[in-house]
Amino acid sequence: DGGFNMLKPLLDYAKQHQGGWGICAVSKNYAMECAQKHSIMWGLPEVRGIDNCMPETERALPLTAAEAPSEFLVRRAEAKLAVQQRYGLVQSSSARLFVFLGRWVKQKGMDYIADVAGWMLDNFEDAQLVMIGPIGDPYGSYAERKMQMLQQVERFEGRLFMHAGFLVVPNEVKLGCDFCLMPSRDEPFGYVDIEFAWFGAPTVGSFRGGLAKVPGFYYRIYNSDSASETQEALKQAIAAAMSAPPSVLATMSLNARQSVFSVEGWQQELRNVYALVLDRFKAQRPRRRGASEMESTRASTGAPLVHSEDEMLGPHVGRPGSKRRMSWNDPDAALSMISIETEREGHAGVTSIVIGDADSEFLKQEVGELDIQVGVDRKLSEGKAPNAMVLLEEVEWEAQLAREKDPWAVKLGQSYLGVYLIDWMISLAYVTGPLCSAILLGQVPTSSSTFEVLEPISEVVFGIAWTLAACRVQPNILMTAVVFCRLALVLPGLCGAPPTVAALCLGAVSTGD
Numbered sequence: 001d002g003g004f005n006m007l008k009p010l011l012d013y014a015k016q017h018q019g020g021w022g023i024c025a026v027s028k029n030y031a032m033e034c035a036q037k038h039s040i041m042w043g044l045p046e047v048r049g050i051d052n053c054m055p056e057t058e059r060a061l062p063l064t065a066a067e068a069p070s071e072f073l074v075r076r077a078e079a080k081l082a083v084q085q086r087y088g089l090v091q092s093s094s095a096r097l098f099v100f101l102g103r104w105v106k107q108k109g110m111d112y113i114a115d116v117a118g119w120m121l122d123n124f125e126d127a128q129l130v131m132i133g134p135i136g137d138p139y140g141s142y143a144e145r146k147m148q149m150l151q152q153v154e155r156f157e158g159r160l161f162m163h164a165g166f167l168v169v170p171n172e173v174k175l176g177c178d179f180c181l182m183p184s185r186d187e188p189f190g191y192v193d194i195e196f197a198w199f200g201a202p203t204v205g206s207f208r209g210g211l212a213k214v215p216g217f218y219y220r221i222y223n224s225d226s227a228s229e230t231q232e233a234l235k236q237a238i239a240a241a242m243s244a245p246p247s248v249l250a251t252m253s254l255n256a257r258q259s260v261f262s263v264e265g266w267q268q269e270l271r272n273v274y275a276l277v278l279d280r281f282k283a284q285r286p287r288r289r290g291a292s293e294m295e296s297t298r299a300s301t302g303a304p305l306v307h308s309e310d311e312m313l314g315p316h317v318g319r320p321g322s323k324r325r326m327s328w329n330d331p332d333a334a335l336s337m338i339s340i341e342t343e344r345e346g347h348a349g350v351t352s353i354v355i356g357d358a359d360s361e362f363l364k365q366e367v368g369e370l371d372i373q374v375g376v377d378r379k380l381s382e383g384k385a386p387n388a389m390v391l392l393e394e395v396e397w398e399a400q401l402a403r404e405k406d407p408w409a410v411k412l413g414q415s416y417l418g419v420y421l422i423d424w425m426i427s428l429a430y431v432t433g434p435l436c437s438a439i440l441l442g443q444v445p446t447s448s449s450t451f452e453v454l455e456p457i458s459e460v461v462f463g464i465a466w467t468l469a470a471c472r473v474q475p476n477i478l479m480t481a482v483v484f485c486r487l488a489l490v491l492p493g494l495c496g497a498p499p500t501v502a503a504l505c506l507g508a509v510s511t512g513d
Contacts, residue, residue: 008040020044022277026052026189027210048273051213052189053266059198060171061257069250076200079176086172087161089128096124096242098204099177100131102192104140104164108133109183109206111388114143114150115231116238121156124242130161130177132169138372138395140164142388145380174199178249179241180216183234185224187211197256202249204241206233214259215252217241227387375399408477425480432486436509441502451499458507466511482512 014022023044025031031049035041077093084091098120104110113131120127135141144164150156174180180196182205189210193203203216212218217240219233244252375395401413412422470478486509 005040011040011044015043017281018277019280021046021280022273024048024050024273026050027213029207029212030188030209033209050266050269050273051210051261052191053263054191054194054261055263056260058195061175061199069254072200073250076175079172080178081176082172083130083176084128086170087130088158089130089161090158092126095126095128096178097128097130097176098179098181098238099173099196099201100129100133100181101169101173101196102133102182103136104133104143105136106139106388107184107186109185109230110143111139111146112183112227112231112234113181114146115227115387116235117147117160118150118153118156119235120238121150121159123239127238127242128159130173132161132163132167132173134166135164138376138392139388141372142376142380142391145376149380171199174201177201179204181205182211183230184208184211185221194259194261197259200253200257202241202252202256204237206230213261215256217244225389227389231387372396372399406474406477408480409474412476412480422476422480425476425483428483429479432483433509433512436486437506441506451503454500454503455506458504459511460507462508463511485509486512 011020011023014020020043023041023046025034025047026049028049028051031047035044035047041047080093080095080097081091083089083097084095089095089097100108100110100113102108102110110131110133113129117129121129131143131147133140135144144162147160147162147164151160151162174196177196178201180193180201180203182190182193182203184190184206185208187206187209190213193205193211193214193216196203197214203211203214203218205211205216205218207218207220217237219237221230221233223229372392372395375398376391379391379395397413401410404410404413412420412425414421416424466478466482469481473481
């Protein structure tokens with residue numbers, strides 16, 4: 001997150017010394033997504049996908065040739081009854097059990113499950129749902145709150161189990177479930193679907209990144225910013241899984257158990273990439289300077305061999321008790337405009353960072369998890385929760401607005417008729433510019449020399465005025481002022497203003513953009 005990309009230096013090194021070759025992702029589909037999605041990789045000749053391996057030693061349910069398919073189905077039925085009894089679900093061998101197992105974070109898309117769980121349980125009487133995993137971000141908190149609300153619905157009793165936290169899960173859960181739910185927004189490779197597949201459970205999830213490598217029911221995400229579209233796609237995948245006949249599910253289960261992700265194949269692909277990189281490697285290692293060469297250089301320049309303590313500490317950290325301020329103009333400054341002070345009394349060697357009032361915008365604390373959780377609970381209790389993305393955007397916006405000190409900025413951040421006032425101002429800014437200019441020009445005679453002389457002069461004057469205002473006023477407030485200025489200046493045009501007034505008004509309107 002943020003603007004610091006730790007991957008860029010590695011890519012720059014690969015471009016400089018390896019011709020851009022050697023960049024790999026942990027799955028073939030994820031490699032294609034990265035090459036298309038991230039502009040930082042557009043200049044590379046290749047982003048190769050190497051599917052991760054899964055050692056056969058991790059297969060908790062080994063394949064046995066002597067075991068008949070009917071015997072395996074009996075084992076699965078027994079495991080399902082054990083899971084239903086363990087988690088308080090209605091014991092039924094005909095029920096189709098969906099399980100989500102993993103971290104409750106935005107990446108995993110468990111909020112989509114929480115949004116469609118009510119629809120699934122209402123439309124499919126044989127459907128049962130188990131969700132287990134620790135909460136990792138506000139999306140997880142949102143899912144927990146919605147699942148708690150569903151647990152209180154009487155008609156869902158005995159069909160839904162939810163545990164938002166760490167829980168030891170026995171292998172019977174993977175063996176007894178019918179489908180593994182994985183509606184991930186992004187999944188480089190994914191191991192959970194393999195774990196369930198080796199127990200015979202197909203996957204119901206998104207066709208993203210490393211998913212869709214085992215049998216299952218998958219949907220494509222064409223617009224990841226549209227929660228409603230993703231919910232609808234997930235519903236269709238669930239409906240397809242529920243309507244699949246037992247013979248089809250048995251075939252998918254067998255194929256899932258037989259899936260292999262060999263270590264040998266993974267190692268061979270790595271060897272191929274290493275061979276390619278070594279063949280194209282063009283490193284120019286710097287020549288190391290010997291001790292004698294360094295000594296001769298010191299003698300010729302007259303530089304001391306041992307530097308003073310201040311020189312060793314560098315230009316920004318002084319002796320204990322000293323205080324120096326870094327400058328934006330200093331190319332060696334690691335953190336600019338921050339005072340670093342070393343306390344001598346009682347805390348020798350402890351360095352503290354002091355940020356003055358002038359630097360209040362340099363580091364700004366993000367909205368806390370507790371504040372977001374309180375906002376999520378309030379919105380859900382009010383019934384204002386179309387989906388997690390919309391709800392969390394509103395909560396974070398309101399929390400940031402609560403920290404705003406300028407009353408005008410707070411007013412612009414409030415919603416009117418379902419639209420923020422600042423968005424109304426942006427729309428008016430696009431409309432009023434050409435509209436006001438057209439009205440003012442319509443009142444000017446075609447052969448007015450006064451207008452032709454004054455109009456460019458007024459543009460220069462008002463251009464300077466708006467520029468000076470932009471140096472002192474926040475952009476959102478300045479834009480609002482421009483809009484109201486345009487609306488006020490259009491009145492002379494409607495009233496038939498003389499060319500002199502029209503030229504002045506047009507200069508103020510046109511330079512406001």
